[in-house]
Amino acid sequence: MTSRSRHGVHLSRDYDYDAVVCGAGVAGLAAARGLGGLGLRVLVLDKQHTPRDVAKGEVLQPGALRVLRRWGTEEALRRRGAVGLDRLVVRSDRGAPLMTLDYGQLPEGDRKLLAHEHLAILHTLAQDLPPTVELRRGTLVREALREDDGRVGGVLLTSQDTRAAAAEAVEVRAPLVVAADGISSRLRRAAGIEGQRVEYPHRLVSLELTPPGPLPHDFSAYLTDRGLRLVYPLPGGRVRLYLQTEPDELRGLTADGFADWLARAVREVPALDGLVPALPEAVGSKQTFAVGRYLADRLAAPGLALVGEAAYAVHPMAAQGMNTAITSAASLAEQIARALDGSAPGDGGARLGAAAADAALRAYEEERRPTLVQAAKTSANAARMVTDLAWPGRVVGRRAVRCTGANARLLHTVTHNMAGLGPRPLTPLDRLQQIGLLPDPRAHRVPTA
Structure with a gap:
C-alpha cells in the first residue's frame, strides 16, 4: 500500500524494477547499459518521443572509449563510420600549432579519439541495451517517490501522449533511481542537492558543413580576436564548426544577415578558407546555445544517483561532458556490482535491495566526485585559455x-x-610554470606511466 502526504508519495518496499533511469541521453543510456549488464531489471524513461538532433557530445575521449570497448559499443560506432583522431590542437588564426595534445604518447589502446554525430552515439547505445532493460519514451517523470524512511524509492510518471486529455499518473518503484535528466534536473532539486551554475560571457554557434576540399584531420581550436573557432571532422565528409559570439551579437539577424555574419567570421581565420565554399548550404544547420558550467554539491542521496548533466556540465571546448557522463555511469554500475556480491535480494522480486543500493551510492559519491572536481577544473581552464576576450x-x-x-x-x-x-592535478608550482612565471627544470621529462 502507498500513502500520500504533503511531502510527496510514501510507499512500502515492494519494487517493480531494480533501477529506474530518468533520461535517455548518453548519461542515461550508459547507466542503463552498465546496470543492465549486471542482470538488473532497468526501466529507462524519457519525456521526448524521439531523440533530438543537437550539436553536442560528438567526440569520445580514451577514458570513455575504455568503457565503450568493454561493452562492444566502440566497435559498433566504428562500423557506423566514426572518425578516429589522435590530436587536440590549439592553433593561431593562420593554422600554426601553438599547443598540441598528442594522444599518440598515451598508453597503447588509448591513443585515439572517436568523432561521430550525437544521434549516432545515442542510437548505438540504445541498440546495445541488454534484454533486461526497457526503454520507454514519451513519458514524463513528475516526482520522486519516498519510502517510509524518507529514501527515494521510485518515481511518479505520466505519458506525454498529447492525445490523452488527462494522462493517468503511474507509480514505479525501484530501490535505485538514476537522475540523468539534465542540468535542470527535477529529481536533483527534489533531493535537495545544490550546486552553482556559472554562465560563460559568450554563446556558441554550431554548424555542420560538407566542404569540397580535404577534411581537417584533428580537433582544432583556433585563437582569434573574436574568440574561439573550433573544427573537427564527422563521418561522411562532414565537418563540425563552432563559433564564439557575444550574447546579443546575432539577435535580430535575418537569414541573409546571419549568412553574411558567418562568411565574415570564417574569412577572418585564414586557416579556415577551405570551409568558405560550404557555408551557404550550412546556414540551415545553425544551432545557437548558451554555455555554462555546473557541478553538484553531491552526486547521490539515499536511493538516488546523479549522472551526466544532472551532476556535471562543462564548456564543449574540452570535450569532457559526454565522456564524464559515460565514465560516471560505468562507475555507478561497478559500485552496484560490488554491493550485490553477498547482499540479500531485494523486495518484491527485485535483485537489488535498498541497503545494497545505498552502500553503492555512498561508494559512488566517494569515488566519483573528486574525479569530477578535477575534470571541472581542467575543462574550465581549457575553456578560459581560448575564449576569454577580456x-x-x-x-x-x-x-x-x-x-x-x-x-x-x-x-x-x-x-x-x-x-x-x-x-593528475597540476600543482601550484605547475600553474606558475604553465604561465611562464617560473622556469621548469623538468620541462622535458615526460612521465613513462
Whole structure:
C-alpha cells in the first residue's frame, strides 16, 4: 500500500524494477547499459518521443572509449563510420600549432579519439541495451517517490501522449533511481542537492558543413580576436564548426544577415578558407546555445544517483561532458556490482535491495566526485585559455597556451587529464610554470606511466 502526504508519495518496499533511469541521453543510456549488464531489471524513461538532433557530445575521449570497448559499443560506432583522431590542437588564426595534445604518447589502446554525430552515439547505445532493460519514451517523470524512511524509492510518471486529455499518473518503484535528466534536473532539486551554475560571457554557434576540399584531420581550436573557432571532422565528409559570439551579437539577424555574419567570421581565420565554399548550404544547420558550467554539491542521496548533466556540465571546448557522463555511469554500475556480491535480494522480486543500493551510492559519491572536481577544473581552464576576450584573461590565456605548448611534461599531464584516464592535478608550482612565471627544470621529462 502507498500513502500520500504533503511531502510527496510514501510507499512500502515492494519494487517493480531494480533501477529506474530518468533520461535517455548518453548519461542515461550508459547507466542503463552498465546496470543492465549486471542482470538488473532497468526501466529507462524519457519525456521526448524521439531523440533530438543537437550539436553536442560528438567526440569520445580514451577514458570513455575504455568503457565503450568493454561493452562492444566502440566497435559498433566504428562500423557506423566514426572518425578516429589522435590530436587536440590549439592553433593561431593562420593554422600554426601553438599547443598540441598528442594522444599518440598515451598508453597503447588509448591513443585515439572517436568523432561521430550525437544521434549516432545515442542510437548505438540504445541498440546495445541488454534484454533486461526497457526503454520507454514519451513519458514524463513528475516526482520522486519516498519510502517510509524518507529514501527515494521510485518515481511518479505520466505519458506525454498529447492525445490523452488527462494522462493517468503511474507509480514505479525501484530501490535505485538514476537522475540523468539534465542540468535542470527535477529529481536533483527534489533531493535537495545544490550546486552553482556559472554562465560563460559568450554563446556558441554550431554548424555542420560538407566542404569540397580535404577534411581537417584533428580537433582544432583556433585563437582569434573574436574568440574561439573550433573544427573537427564527422563521418561522411562532414565537418563540425563552432563559433564564439557575444550574447546579443546575432539577435535580430535575418537569414541573409546571419549568412553574411558567418562568411565574415570564417574569412577572418585564414586557416579556415577551405570551409568558405560550404557555408551557404550550412546556414540551415545553425544551432545557437548558451554555455555554462555546473557541478553538484553531491552526486547521490539515499536511493538516488546523479549522472551526466544532472551532476556535471562543462564548456564543449574540452570535450569532457559526454565522456564524464559515460565514465560516471560505468562507475555507478561497478559500485552496484560490488554491493550485490553477498547482499540479500531485494523486495518484491527485485535483485537489488535498498541497503545494497545505498552502500553503492555512498561508494559512488566517494569515488566519483573528486574525479569530477578535477575534470571541472581542467575543462574550465581549457575553456578560459581560448575564449576569454577580456584583456587580462586574454593575455594570461595566450601565455598559458604558448608556455604549456613548449613544456613536454605539462603537455603530457594535460593530455592525460583531457583523455579521462584518471586525474593528475597540476600543482601550484605547475600553474606558475604553465604561465611562464617560473622556469621548469623538468620541462622535458615526460612521465613513462
